[in-house]
Amino acid sequence: MAYLSNFGIVFCVYAMLWLALNLAKGVSGFVLLTHALFYGAGAYATVILTRKYGFSLSLFLPLCLTVTIICYAAAVWLGRSSFGRTLKALEEDEKLTMFLGYQTLQYKSFVFAVSALMAGIAGSFLGLYIVFVNHASFQLAAGIFFFALIVAWGFRSAFGKKGSKKWRLKMF
Amino acid sequence: MALKDVLKKYKPLDTGLSKERMDVFQQGLDAISVKHLTKAFGDMKALDDLSISFPKSLVTGLIGPSGAGKSTLINLITGALKPDDGLIALNGQAYSFIEPYRMREFKVARTFQNGRVIGRLSVEDNLLLAVAKNNVWQGLKEFETEPYKKKLEGILIKTGLKEYRRKKAAELSVELKKMLDIGRALMQDADIYIFDEPFTGISSKMLEDVLSAVDILRVEAKTVILIEHNMSLIEKLSDYLIVLDHGKVLADGAPKDVLKNKRVRDALKM
Numbered sequence: 263m264a265y266l267s268n269f270g271i272v273f274c275v276y277a278m279l280w281l282a283l284n285l286a287k288g289v290s291g292f293v294l295l296t297h298a299l300f301y302g303a304g305a306y307a308t309v310i311l312t313r314k315y316g317f318s319l320s321l322f323l324p325l326c327l328t329v330t331i332i333c334y335a336a337a338v339w340l341g342r343s344s345f346g347r348t349l350k351a352l353e354e355d356e357k358l359t360m361f362l363g364y365q366t367l368q369y370k371s372f373v374f375a376v377s378a379l380m381a382g383i384a385g386s387f388l389g390l391y392i393v394f395v396n397h398a399s400f401q402l403a404a405g406i407f408f409f410a411l412i413v414a415w416g417f418r419s420a421f422g423k424k425g426s427k428k429w430r431l432k433m434f
Numbered sequence: 435m436a437l438k439d440v441l442k443k444y445k446p447l448d449t450g451l452s453k454e455r456m457d458v459f460q461q462g463l464d465a466i467s468v469k470h471l472t473k474a475f476g477d478m479k480a481l482d483d484l485s486i487s488f489p490k491s492l493v494t495g496l497i498g499p500s501g502a503g504k505s506t507l508i509n510l511i512t513g514a515l516k517p518d519d520g521l522i523a524l525n526g527q528a529y530s531f532i533e534p535y536r537m538r539e540f541k542v543a544r545t546f547q548n549g550r551v552i553g554r555l556s557v558e559d560n561l562l563l564a565v566a567k568n569n570v571w572q573g574l575k576e577f578e579t580e581p582y583k584k585k586l587e588g589i590l591i592k593t594g595l596k597e598y599r600r601k602k603a604a605e606l607s608v609e610l611k612k613m614l615d616i617g618r619a620l621m622q623d624a625d626i627y628i629f630d631e632p633f634t635g636i637s638s639k640m641l642e643d644v645l646s647a648v649d650i651l652r653v654e655a656k657t658v659i660l661i662e663h664n665m666s667l668i669e670k671l672s673d674y675l676i677v678l679d680h681g682k683v684l685a686d687g688a689p690k691d692v693l694k695n696k697r698v699r700d701a702l703k704m
Binding site: 339340342343344345347348350351353354355357358359360361362363364365366368369372 | 568
């Protein structure tokens, strides 16, 4: 049981991270290596709060699952609305999307904010679970590792298909 | 059917009868005018101190040999490029540069020479992109396409894309991509339509579709700007003709008079 709950929690944390990055890369085309920072911030914040107020671990797994599902629903929401259509368009041809009346910078900023928020939530669950956090877990290498997640778990198009020209490294 | 036969059959609608159109024309209003517009790419001056007006509610032909600056002019007007110098006036208001995303607000729709579409979206979504809410919050709340349905169906029939509506745009042939590009412009409720070589590289059936679309815009008293290479087509279609050469205006006026001009004939090698 302990193994299953351990597996479940770690799975949920990485699922949320995957959703966050997939939203950024898969839908709007940005490669973000910044998410280790938000993930770390979430973890630190939660650990500090927990030490102050205490937290019971008994409800942890269901809570973690629920939040993951909410994140998933949010990603689906974004993808299916008119907003999602615009995001997909701007990933492929930003200039053209602008001609059609969209202020693409606003769209990019919004999707970055949502993606960072999701990574933060994932981090706070990890913080709650392992209780001990230090800076070593949240450096650039972690960001690259998270990016490897969406490569391994897949995003909209695989690496080889897109021309290397299309790869934009966006560091906000 | 060859292009020649299509043209032989085609007669522009007699729009002299449209009162609405005559009124606007007699007021002498300009939909777009540019003053002292200059744009250089390195040492090459694409546009050289160009001043020209596109009359409102008319079909204006824009011709010239390749490299004359036609596309540059359109790109400057629609905000794709920044002018080095000069002013652009849209509906009487002058700007030195207009952000491309404001084109919807100014009611300007344009097409591209090679049929620019979003390959990963379906044909329907490509068309809807032109009319869906263009604001983050409103876009997030919009799932229904019902309000656009009537227009969408009309455009799908007009452009002959109805059977491909669920297909991804990337899977379409070059001709159909071009039609989709034109359809997307027609989808917008614009006042000014700019077509960049809409008749090149499409089949004669599609040519008829585009011709009738232009006719409808003409009846609706919209401003249409046509960039085209085919002289007989432009002579038939346009009410007003502008000839550019080396970034300058060579001649402008009624198509018949302009095409008689010797300098124009030399420049176009007619």
